[in-house]
Amino acid sequence: MKHRPRLQDAFAKGLLKPGLNVVEESEKQYANNVVGLKQCLEDFKQDIEWVERLDMTNGPAADIIAIAEGKSVTQERSDIDPDDDFQREMYFYRQAQATVLDALPRLQRLKIATKRPDDYFAEMAKSDQQMQKIREKMLSKKISMEKSEKAKQLRALRKYGKKVQIEVIQQRQKEKKAMMTAVKKYQKGLSDKLDFLEGDKVSSKAKNEGGEGSAARIAPQKKGLNTKRKFKNEKFGFGGKKSGLKWNTKDSHNDVSSFRSKIAHSKKSGFGKGGRKNANKRPGKRNRQKMKNKAR
């Protein structure tokens, strides 16, 4: 059993106090031989011209963005948070910028070229293939961003756009119907005006001017509703339950509003039916021949 001699000596000398004596671990000393470092630096330092070394020591250049935003310009070193990637990288960028701004005039004075002429072909650090890949990647990123932007906008417009779309379609259908009825009327000879052809121009002009064309177009259509149209509207038109309704109800039977006493009490036959066509009634064969002989 070998005790630590120092402890025994201390006890013999009476230096140990009563109580529990624990061996204290000395704190780890980190070597920092300042004198040695300086000596070393002096030994291996090379006294060569600046043009061989091209080194600069400087802080970062002025932060244009911060100045533009009006933030405090005096940026202290301790402000850079190494975890904030963007801030850190911008700091490095600005440091490089400051170096370039200082060094380039100096190089130009020493007659060292910094700008490569356009026809100087030489091997680059990255091959052309690599640069091509990089360019494609950047392009694809740009395109995908644009696509996502477009999609966002479309999604926002969709809600509003659906409403507008329905209105526009309905409007178009109305126009088409009006046009077709006008054309048919003209064909059947009911109206001999060709106003419906110009109707488009007038309405389009109105649209260009004020955008009130829809109102202008609706009004003339509504005027010409005849009984047939009215009946059909009521039977097939908008809204309400029609199919299961009774037809010959008490009220409809008792309704005598469509009774024309003049027509009913007149003795002339065919008055209600063919009265209109009386003027155009064709004479019989015998009368026609008589007329022909007379004309000769």
Next chain:
Amino acid sequence: MVMAGKRRADGGGSGSGKRSRGAAGEALVPGPVSRGKWENKERVLIFSSRGIDFRARHLMQDLRKLMPHSKPDTKMDRKDKLFVINEICEMKNCNKCLYFEAKKKQDLYMWISNVPHGPSAKFLIQNVHTLDELKMTGNCLKGSRPLLSFDPTFDKEPHYSVLKELFIQIFATPHYHPKSQPFVDHVFTFTITDNRIWFRNYQIIEEDAALVEIGPRFVLNLIKIFQGSFGGPTLYENPTYQSPNMHRRILRVATASRFMEKQRMKDLQSVRKSEERLTLPKDPTHAVFDTPVSEKTSLIQLEPPVEQPRNTNRKKRLFKRQRIKLRR
């Protein structure tokens, strides 16, 4: 501003520049370099140990590409002692060395050294990004001379000044080096943040200092500075350095201790539950201050309570007019 690359037939180190064809006097015309002008004979030996992974290998290759005054070498076995490197450098006629050491296939260390007598330093490399990454969009001439940019902090501490001198001597391409290009079109930055040295490489696009990153980029964490090359007394030790093993160990212990804590609490709970509950003995002085209370007679109802007639006069209240009439 990317030019089509064309491999120049380099005829043994005589011409490092080409006359610009046809452009008469508008740009600087670098003439052919004579042999005698190359004075600064720096040669850097860049090589690695065995067991290096792909990222570190690419980093090493990128550095070789960017530094035309570098010499490659085969991988060294880690079993050999480090001072063998001094002999390798002497054989290759190099006076600086960059040695990449990979341990456990995870951690990458870098030694930089001034070979015959000078100081050397060991770093831990973190956050490696190589030239091939697609986010690094810049490009530079192969072998063009770099500008070196240092943080002002490098001048404040003696150990940082030693490191600065080492970096300058290693990374600066000598003037009129046969493999170098005469243009200065990129800049290396060394910045000190968070007790580490951050390295970046930017391409100079415009004269007004518009820059684009070329790569590679890495972070150096200083471990020690030695007086001799790959050995010798320690001049400086970084107090904030934590070895990656220690870091991993701390993480592991933290997760383990959380689990152990939970277990211990559970055990404690079970022990406490199984313990016998103490019942205190009856205290005779407890009832000393109690005053006697007279006993209440208990009322026992034998018959149901009498039903009270409800007040029905409420609704019989007359209207105002009638009330007035009555009053009269």
